[in-house]
Amino acid sequence: MSDFHELVTSRRMVRAFRADPVEREVLHRIVDLAARSPSAGKTQGWSIVALEGASTETFWSATMSAETRAGFRWRHLLAAPMILLSFADPHAYLERYSENDKSRTALGESTDAWPVPYWTVDASFATMTFLLAAHDAGLGALFFGVFRGENELRRVLGVPSHLQLIGAIALGYERTPEPSERDDEAFARGASAARRRATAQEIVHFGAW
Ligand SMILES: Cc1cc2nc3c(=O)[nH]c(=O)nc-3n(C[C@H](O)[C@H](O)[C@H](O)COP(=O)(O)O)c2cc1C
Numbered sequence: 001m002s003d004f005h006e007l008v009t010s011r012r013m014v015r016a017f018r019a020d021p022v023e024r025e026v027l028h029r030i031v032d033l034a035a036r037s038p039s040a041g042k043t044q045g046w047s048i049v050a051l052e053g054a055s056t057e058t059f060w061s062a063t064m065s066a067e068t069r070a071g072f073r074w075r076h077l078l079a080a081p082m083i084l085l086s087f088a089d090p091h092a093y094l095e096r097y098s099e100n101d102k103s104r105t106a107l108g109e110s111t112d113a114w115p116v117p118y119w120t121v122d123a124s125f126a127t128m129t130f131l132l133a134a135h136d137a138g139l140g141a142l143f144f145g146v147f148r149g150e151n152e153l154r155r156v157l158g159v160p161s162h163l164q165l166i167g168a169i170a171l172g173y174e175r176t177p178e179p180s181e182r183d184d185e186a187f188a189r190g191a192s193a194a195r196r197r198a199t200a201q202e203i204v205h206f207g208a209w
Pocket residue numbers: 011012013014143144145190191192193194
């Protein structure tokens with residue numbers, strides 16, 4: 001079995017973290033790898049806002065009500081020493097596709113002209129590579145959606161309004177349960193994780209749909 005096979009099959013979304021900090025240098029190494037993901041026209045319109053340590057509170061207080069937090073099942077998720085916000089920049093794609101070698105595509109004129117939003121594709125590719133690189137570095141990570149408080153978060157963090165928020169990543173060292181914590185809900189996997197994995201035969205339609 002290749003290291004790649006092992007890396008991909010052993011990666012899981014981690015929802016329990018120790019509070020131990022992640023060095024910036026470690027984060028930079030992971031981001032350097034993620035930045036090798038392909039991007040349309042090599043536009044690389046991907047960026048991250050990183051909240052560390054006590055600053056992660058900015059994220060939680062904007063996105064989770066006190067009531068939800070009090071009853072939150074994954075309480076060790078709140079201990080994650082880094083919360084990263086993954087952003088796509090549509091304007092970077094309009095600029096890149098207005099350059100000489102791309103201008104014949106007419107995609108530089110408006111985001112409406114794009115049949116597929118490549119900024120979302122590229123930021124998602126990079127985010128996925130980030131998750132694998134984090135796992136390879138011995139860290140745990142959870143990618144999750146921001147369904148509440150995005151406007152407040154953007155305001156507090158000064159995020160330019162045109163950037164598209166792809167989602168949040170909690171990053172840190174995984175907290176494994178003590179023997180006494182084995183049945184603790186805080187260490188349970190996500191409800192969706194038990195769903196059956198689609199097979200290659202189901203996914204591929206040879207020749208036609
Ligand atoms: C686009 C996307 C959004 C997700 N949002 C959440 C989320 O909001 N909360 C959560 O706990 N997990 C979230 N997940 C994690 C999935 O539930 C998880 O990847 C899936 O159950 C398979 O588990 P595994 O990645 O550990 O194999 C998300 C994953 C993706 C790709």
